[in-house]
Amino acid sequence: MKKTMKGIVWAALAAVVLPVLVSCAGKEKKELYIFNWTYYTPPSVVEKFEQETGAKVIYDEFASNEDMYAKIQAGGAGYDIVFPSGDYVSIMAKQGMLKEIDHSRLANLGNIDPAVLAKAGYDPEMRYSVPYYFGAAGVIVNTEKVPGYEKSWAIFGRADLKGRMTMLDDMREVLGDALAFKGYSVNTADPAQIEEARVLVNEVWKPNLTKFDAEAFGKGYANGEFWVVQGYPEVVFEEIADNADLKSKTVFFIPQEGGPAYIDSMCILKDAKHEDLAYAFIDFIHRPDIYAEFCDSFGFPATVNVPARALKTGESWYQPEDLEKVELKDDLGPALALYNTAWFETIKVGE
Numbered sequence: 001m002k003k004t005m006k007g008i009v010w011a012a013l014a015a016v017v018l019p020v021l022v023s024c025a026g027k028e029k030k031e032l033y034i035f036n037w038t039y040y041t042p043p044s045v046v047e048k049f050e051q052e053t054g055a056k057v058i059y060d061e062f063a064s065n066e067d068m069y070a071k072i073q074a075g076g077a078g079y080d081i082v083f084p085s086g087d088y089v090s091i092m093a094k095q096g097m098l099k100e101i102d103h104s105r106l107a108n109l110g111n112i113d114p115a116v117l118a119k120a121g122y123d124p125e126m127r128y129s130v131p132y133y134f135g136a137a138g139v140i141v142n143t144e145k146v147p148g149y150e151k152s153w154a155i156f157g158r159a160d161l162k163g164r165m166t167m168l169d170d171m172r173e174v175l176g177d178a179l180a181f182k183g184y185s186v187n188t189a190d191p192a193q194i195e196e197a198r199v200l201v202n203e204v205w206k207p208n209l210t211k212f213d214a215e216a217f218g219k220g221y222a223n224g225e226f227w228v229v230q231g232y233p234e235v236v237f238e239e240i241a242d243n244a245d246l247k248s249k250t251v252f253f254i255p256q257e258g259g260p261a262y263i264d265s266m267c268i269l270k271d272a273k274h275e276d277l278a279y280a281f282i283d284f285i286h287r288p289d290i291y292a293e294f295c296d297s298f299g300f301p302a303t304v305n306v307p308a309r310a311l312k313t314g315e316s317w318y319q320p321e322d323l324e325k326v327e328l329k330d331d332l333g334p335a336l337a338l339y340n341t342a343w344f345e346t347i348k349v350g351e
Helices: 005-026 044-051 065-073 086-094 113-119 153-157 171-181 190-209 216-221 233-239 243-250 275-285 288-298 333-347
Strands: 029-039 057-060 130-135 138-142 165-167 207-212 230-233 252-253 261-269 325-328
Touching: 029 065, 029 275, 044 057, 044 261, 044 275, 044 288, 057 065, 057 216, 057 275, 065 086, 086 261, 113 130, 113 207, 138 153, 138 165, 138 233, 153 165, 153 171, 153 190, 153 230, 165 171, 171 230, 171 261, 171 333, 190 207, 216 230, 216 233, 233 288, 243 252, 261 275, 275 288
Parallel strands: 029 057, 165 207, 165 230, 261 325
Antiparallel strands: 130 261, 138 230, 138 252
C-alpha cells in the first residue's frame, strides 16, 4: 500500500507521542474518595493506607445521615466509600445506591464479631455493608460546672443549666432519646408515643438548650460555651485533647434509660470509580492492628473487630457493657413520616 506524506507524518508523531501518553497514564495518581462522619477515621490510619498502597485519599465529612443522604442523592461528588448508619444502609440499598459486597475480595471479614452482625438486622449477611463501628451517642458533662447530675436524659430538663446545653441536630437521635426516656422503643410507629416524645423535647428540653447542633458542639464545649452536650465522645475529646485540665473534668455517659444506638458501616457506592481501592480500604480497616489503632485514637472499645481487642493499649470512654440498654435505629419505612412531622414541623419551628 502506498503511504501518503500525511500518513507518514501521523505515523511518526504516534511513534513519539503514544509512548509518552502510556508512560503518563502508568504514573497517574491513584485516588480514593471517602465520605465519612466528622472525626471518624484517624489521620494516622489514612496516612498508613496511603503509604502502603501509593494511593491518595480524598476525605470529606458529614455531620448527620440526613446530610450525607441528601448529598449522595443529589449526585454527590464522586465518592467511592460512604459510612451510613444501619437505617440508611437499608434505605440506600433499597434505592439502588450501593454496590453489592464481594466477600471474596475481603480477607479480614472473619474478624468481625458475629454478635454485632446479629444486631445488624438491616444487613446481617453483609450484602451491601461492612460494619465499621457499633456505639451510641450519649452525654458529655463538664463536672466542674455541673458537679451533681443524674446519668439520665432528664439532665436536659434542668432549668438551672439553661443556655449551657445542646443536643444533636439529628431527628432520630433526639426523638429516640425522648422515646427511651419515656420507656418506648426508639423505632416505635405508634403516633401517640411519638407525640409524647415530641412534647417532651419541645416543651421540656428545648427551652433549656442553646441550639440543636451536630457540627460545632465539640468546639462549643471546648471553649466553655457549653457545659452539657449530647453527642459523640470522640468529637469532644478530640477538641479538648490538648487541654489536660478540661479533659480531667469531662465525663461521658450513656444514660441509664438507654437510647438510640448505631452500627455505622462501610459501603461502596453504586457509581464508585475506584472499586479496587475501596475494597482495599475496607479490608485495611479490619486488619486487627489498624482497627486497634482506630479505636485507641478515639477512646473507643473495639466493639466490632474481635482480634483488635487484644491489641488495644489506650483507654476507652465507655465499655461494651454500657451499650446493653441501647437499641439500634431501624429503617422506619412509612412511619418515618411521623418522625419528620414531629421534628421539622414542631421542634425546628422558631429556632
